[in-house]
Amino acid sequence: MKNEPLYQQIKNKIKEQIQSGKLRVGDRVPSEKELTAEFHVSQITTKNALAGLAEEGIVERIKGKGTFVCESNLTTPIKQPNKSKGLIGFILPSMKTKIDQEFVNYIEKYVSKNGHNLIIKITRESQFEEANAIEMFRKMKVSGMIIFPTEKETYNDAVLRLSLDKFPFVLIDRYMENILTYSVTSENELGTCEAITHLLNKGHKNIGLVSPIMTNTVTDERSKGFENAFLKRKTTINKNLWLTLGFNEISPNKTPKLIKEFLLSKPEITAVFTMNAELALYTHLAISSLKKETCREIELLTFDPPGIPGVSFIKQDIAECSKKTVDLLLEQIEGKYEPKRMYVPVTLKLSEEVELAETILT
Structure with missing residues (x-):
């Protein structure tokens, strides 16, 4: 109101800012000098305005610090987050690799985006713990599970x-053969075929393989991709150059030594493909040690980024895998049940690209 005193007009203006949420509890209110400049009035007027607001308990004036909005019926209540639609359980064998960590990051992102909360259980490669986690999540009445x-x-x-039971769940990274379920996995076979073809095109004829014992669809698909690259070239494949390791043989203390001994026994090997980034690291250590002793050059290529400069790798699209996984789970939670197996494309990242990217970043 034009007939209102100037100090009252300033008080009303500040109240409007609090009511609209522009100023919230704890926010600093413009100082006397700032208000003087803004409203083109004397500092006495702005001082009276702030003093009046303080008397009404709307602001608190702290000497040497300023004036701050305090609790009052003028403040806009903070919006509470939407109530969760439910819990989703995520069971995974470990958190030791970057891929595991990326899956957790993206799964949580898409689960939260769709209004659910995520609970995580790590089985540490134990089927007993996996069964316990499934039972625990069922007792907690989770809406669905990602396994x-x-x-x-x-x-x-x-x-x-x-x-x-047709309980809503999605298998990630692998699937159940001969049993129709929802699953999302990367293009393991095609990706490995492309990688081995790349090595063959470079002139490598004797290519070694380092793999865990082939007990699941991931290792099975990647080994088929390896074989297909040779079949397409009508080139004989020598599986004597394959090293398969038991789970109890895979560790920082054992594996590099076992790989080095294998490479020493196979002097014809000029390139090695490893099934995952962990084995790539151990193989790199073995190759480096061998090179110091014999000056032997062996090219390394692997599935998933190993974090080793100059090593080519097959990159999975973890973000897309995670998004498709959550989408398939929500589809079931919403009442639709049409089991399907989905594949997500991968990309071969050559060492030249890796090195160039690192050069740009540095």
Whole structure:
């Protein structure tokens, strides 16, 4: 109101800013000098305005610090987050690799984006713990589950039971052969075929393979991709150059030594493909040690980024895998049940690209 005193007009203006949420509890209110400049009035007028607001308990004036909005019926209540639609359980075998960590990051992102909360259970490659996690989540009445199965040879009865009960769940990274369920996995076979073809095109004829024992669809698909590259070239494949390691043989203390001994026994090998980034690291250590002793050059290529400069790798699209996984789970939670197996394309990242990217970044 024009007939209102100037100090009252300033008080009303500040109240409007608080009511609209422009100023919230704890926010600093413009100082006397700032208000003087803004409203083109004397500092006495702005002082009276702030003093009046303080008397009404709307602001608090702290000597040497300023004037701040305090609790009052003028403040706009903070909007509470939307109530969660429910819980989703995520079971995975470990958190030791970057891929595991990326899956957790993106799964949580898409689960939260769709209004659910995520609970995580790490099985540490134990089928017993995997079964316990499934039972625990069912007792917690989760809306659905995302399961990254263990490396073991057979699937848990608990996982099979989920399928028979048509409980909402999605397998990630692998699937159940001969049993129709929802699953999302990368193009393991095609990606490996492309990688081995790349090595063959470079002139490598004797290509070694380092792999865990082949107990699941991931290792099976990648080994098929390896074979297909040779079949397409009508080139003989020598599986004597394949090294398969038991789960108890894979560790920082054992594996590099075993790989080095294998490479020493196979002097014809000029390139090695490893099934995952962990084995790539151990193989790189073995190759480096061998090179110091014999000056032997062996090219390394792997599935997933190993974090080793100059090493080519197959890159999975973890973000897309995670998004498709959550989408398929929500589809079931919403009442639709049409089991399907989805594949997500991968990309071969050559060492030249890796090195160039690192040069640009540095």
